[in-house]
Amino acid sequence: MSGQRLLRLRECLFGLAPWDASRITDEWFRAHFEYAADVVHQWMGGALDVRTARLLNFGCGDGITDLALVLRHGATAIHGVDIRREYTKLPRIARAQLGMARVPAALTFETIAPGTPLAGRHAGVDGIMSWSTFEHVQREQLLPILRDLHACLRPGGVFFLQIEPLFFSPFGSHLRRYDDVPWHHLLASEDALWRIIQNHEGPIDAAEVDFGFADFGVDGYKRFVFKEYQALNRLTADELVGVVQQAGFAVERQERRDMDLQPPPELLARYPEELLRNNEVFLLLRKAGGGAPA
Known part of the structure; x- marks a missing residue:
């Protein structure tokens, strides 16, 4: 069995x-x-x-x-x-x-x-x-x-x-854990968005931290979520x-x-x-x- x-x-x-x-x-x-x-x-x-x-x-x-x-x-x-x-x-x-x-x-x-x-x-x-x-x-x-x-x-x-x-939508980039400016992904370049994410320091909203965060580490998770943003349909x-x-x-x-x-x-x-x-x-x-x- x-x-x-x-x-x-x-x-x-x-x-x-x-x-x-x-x-x-x-x-x-x-x-x-x-x-x-x-x-x-x-x-x-x-x-x-x-x-x-x-x-x-x-x-x-x-x-x-x-x-x-x-x-x-x-x-x-x-x-x-x-x-x-x-x-x-x-x-x-x-x-x-x-x-x-x-x-x-x-x-x-x-x-x-x-x-x-x-x-x-x-x-x-x-x-x-x-x-x-x-x-x-x-x-x-x-x-x-x-x-x-x-x-x-x-x-x-x-x-x-x-x-x-x-x-x-205002936060349709899925990047709000790092960038809280509404519609920023429709207004700024990808390079500018990535710089904001790279430069982000301190904690992120606990409700946005999934159980995969520890697998990536702080910098790895930033890269992961940005690639997810770039791949959105x-x-x-x-x-x-x-x-x-x-x-x-x-x-x-x-x-x-x-x-x-x-x-x-x-x-x-x-x-x-x-x-x-x-x-x-x-x-x-x-x-x-x-x-x-x-």
Whole structure:
């Protein structure tokens, strides 16, 4: 019997390992364990029963949100995929932040190369989720990946997709931990932005420090986040809606959240105001067939 099956059997007999949310001290952990998990559950919970659904998390990162969906919302089967291996830190993180001796057997994870097809191995899932991932997918891969995810879903299955921040929003560069000037990435050169990051000293916002920070060190992390900025696909909410529909999804619900900041005149001369203020997009998508749950 595999280790995962033994763990499932143990949990059936004795329950999940004890955990205590009062131990949480890390703000990155808290944001993903509480806020992100609650948003995912709010959007998906009305479309399927997370307690019985087979779920796929595309771009699972460190797996904290998946862990919260199991512990706080009763999910029983989540498979996370990512091009990085941050999820391997989850047992250590859960022990430090929750006092949890082991990660639930409901969670499984997989590292994939960018653009790797999933439908051949993960067909028939009930729901897919993706949190702040698709702004990092190269444009030529967007449609193939979305079509593959569409093929992963069972008929009638749902897909919750969120992006924040969108590129043209005030802090759409993803560099706010180092540069707090709104829309600076649309106003300054890349060289100027890099100099600001290089010269940054002192602590950064604790809610922006993920568990990969220690792997890179201070200077390495600066280089990492700047390369991530350079690779952003600059996707807009309208473009996202268009490509998910092209991939075969029906948009059941969407919400766009704006930032209450006034763009500078030089940007308003180049871009629509709604594009510059739109910071976040939420989409609930469905695959045709199977019928919606009662």
